[in-house]
Amino acid sequence: MNPEDAHENPGDFVPSAVAAHQASLQRYATRLLGGDTDRARDVVQDTFVKLMAQPRADVEGHLAEWLFTVCRHRALDVLRKEGRMKRFSEGEAERVTAAEPRPGRALEASETHAALLRLIGCLPVNQQEVIRLKFQNGFSYKEISRITEHSVTNVGFLIHTAVQRLKAEFAAQQP
């Protein structure tokens, strides 16, 4: 085996990608698949398998976006194949345990978070998805547009609508 081959080994960057993104992809896929963690695991695994075949240069600089895009396609494939699109549209019941308590504020904060998560769970599915990609995964409108195949304007509109609604409902719930 010659060193050049090894250097260009397409999979070399995969382990760190797995370490960095596996959990957030898993969460994304689980949601897309209506809470089916086993299937989500398969989807994420497929995603990384695809990544291994990818020349590094093709994904460098937008690795997260690439992973989410592929993961989404895989998840939708699974749903399509199994005719389970309906489950996808049901909002997930949210139960949140305060993962990182901050003394003094923990109780209040976790209540706030739980309330807001419930509201997010009531949004239309496409709005939930873009809201999560934006605020949970930190993607820009443009990146979300490429991941979800909505236009940038559409992404902006979905986020705007969702944020306005959440803001109003959230404010109404606050004492």
Place this chain on the structure above:
Amino acid sequence: MNTHDSHETIFPADPRITAYAFGELEGDELALIEAAVQADPALQAAVAELHGFADTLSLTLLREPLPPVDAQPLPEQPDLPIAAGKGIGGILTKLSSFYYLAGGLAAAGFAVLIAVRTESDRSAKPAHEAPAIMELVDGPAANAVAAKKTEAPTTTVGGKDAGLATVHFDAKLAKQASESSAARERRDADYLSVQKVVETDKVNASNRLIEVERPVAPAMAPPPPMPVQASSGSGLGAGKAGGTARAVRSQVVADGFLMAPSAQPSFSDTPAYEPGSESYDHPADNSYHSVEAEPLSTFSIDVDTASYANVRRFLTGGRLPPRDAVRIEELVNYFPYRYAPPAMTAKNPVPFAAHLEVASAPWAPAHRLVRIGIKGREFTTATRPAANLVFLLDVSGSMNSANKLPLVKESLRLLVERLRPDDHVAIVTYAGSSGLALPPTLASSKSEILAALDNLNASGSTNGAMGIRLAYDIAKAGFVTGGINRVILCTDGDFNVGVTNREELVDLITEKAKSRVFLSVFGFGMGNLKDATLESLADKGNGAYGYIDTRREAEKVFVEQAEGTLATIAKDVKIQVEFNPARVQAYRLIGYENRMLKKEDFNNDAVDAGEIGAGHTVTALYEIVPVGVDDDEAVRPAVDALKYQKTEPVAPKPKANDSPELLTVKIRYKAPEGDVSAKQEFPLIDTGMKFEKASGEFRFASAVAAWGMLLRDSPHKGSATFDQVLNWAEDGLGDDDGGYRAEFIQLVRRSAELK
């Protein structure tokens, strides 16, 4: 969008306001909405509200528990063309909760396999899967098995070359799984070079697996092996020759391979140092350039001082620093020098003054040493502009030790005490979740700020990217025109959630730096400091990088030099030196290896360079081989002239000039909020001064540079010894305001003992 219609009424509920608040607008649309927001308090309120709500959303969503993933195997055998021919060695393959690293394989049969048991070892699966990996290794399985057996606490390391790399895992470090990309790239490089070396050294194919024994106590630890001096060029294959000399001393070597350099210290169970996964870039020392071929030398200034504090940490911990942790320009620039500030005439306010000096180079008396000293304009608390500061604080679990988060809090308390009542402070934290711990607050409400600082505690993993975005959003929302707008990032640099790739983080910062918000990066703690990542973040973010290891250091940065830390007086400061070929044969810049620019970059305002803060000094040293010095290694041609063939010179030699000048220093810089650069020029004439007659500042700076060369084991260190460094430094002690130079002398003594 009709951009002509500047009277278009925009309502707070306009989707573009939402997009604007989230930083998603560009071009004309951005200009239009920005103008509308500036003009309309109602829109400003809407934007602020959206910012706040976005924070709440981020905070909430980031707290959604991540699913456990450690039970998920990657595909056992990818059904892809990837592995077969190309070799999967070097890929870290995760099988259930085992990490196997198979690397370095050649026909001769060199195999390294490292198995690490992670904390959550729940699966019984891997036992039968391990052979699948073995098959991927070309070498004898016996070697691989042998390696696998050596589990923690003994550390098994694989081959190594001139580069800086190590294959090091520790069972107690689940964190290793999420190593930084810098470390990963280094490992890739290492893998490559291992192969190369193995191919050149097939004779000793056995015994390539070395166990590094844990030292009993830090004081008894052998000095860590220093990475070998990289030879010029690719560095591949240079390890064998270069490695041997040190290898004997460091005792972690077999067959000429230098093992486990201290970028990831091997002695990972040694309590005083914490399990190490520090990573550094490894540039080679700047070499000599012939004036005839390259009359111009161009570089970006650097006022970072992190390397000095980091080196000090190693030395006080009883170890020599790894070679690549030593950046000479940062050592030299750590010390305040008494250069006169620029004269402040109202007519022609220049942000800095330059002070040039030349004398003989103490470590090579035939050579001349040129010092370029730059002093920035000074501010006082009263005269500096108002500040809009966002503290971006890493509160992840890795910050949970005494010299990290508690020191961060203490440092910022010091800074808050120095602020003016009209300054603003906000605090953004980031861990697994990112959040606003303190909305923008006037510094007059000091107790509120201090209480928010006190309330922070460390937990969770580190999602740097989210925090960076939020911090910049808040800084932009409170932007003070003409003032100090700065994000102050305090972290150990261990970004392990979200965007962890160094390039991606750097891209993010580069993007955010366009907002004219400056960034200061402060590294804290030890053990998993990602030095290279932090430096490049500061570099791209128009900012400085400092390393805080003690309260003393915090006082220097946040109290004594608070104005310089906060107020930038010029940005993109570049230096270009033109050498006179009638006086100079060859030159080399000492340090600044990662700050070199192309000669065209000097006049190109699009090329980013270093910033200079109020009152800061910047010092650069050139070692020069004057005309008339022959038979000097620095000017010896790579190839002798041919005896039997006449070679015409490609270009006629430039006519000798009779200018008495040795060189001219040109400095380009931009105002902190400007886009167009200005230039200043300073010629230098060599009066033939001896080193002994040079100024104390000159001699002290030379001593620091020589010390750096010794620590780096630079090929250019000449006759310098630690004893000489001590003498030069003591001569140049001066009045030593702050006692920094006295401390330096202690460190030199320490390093001499350890060497």
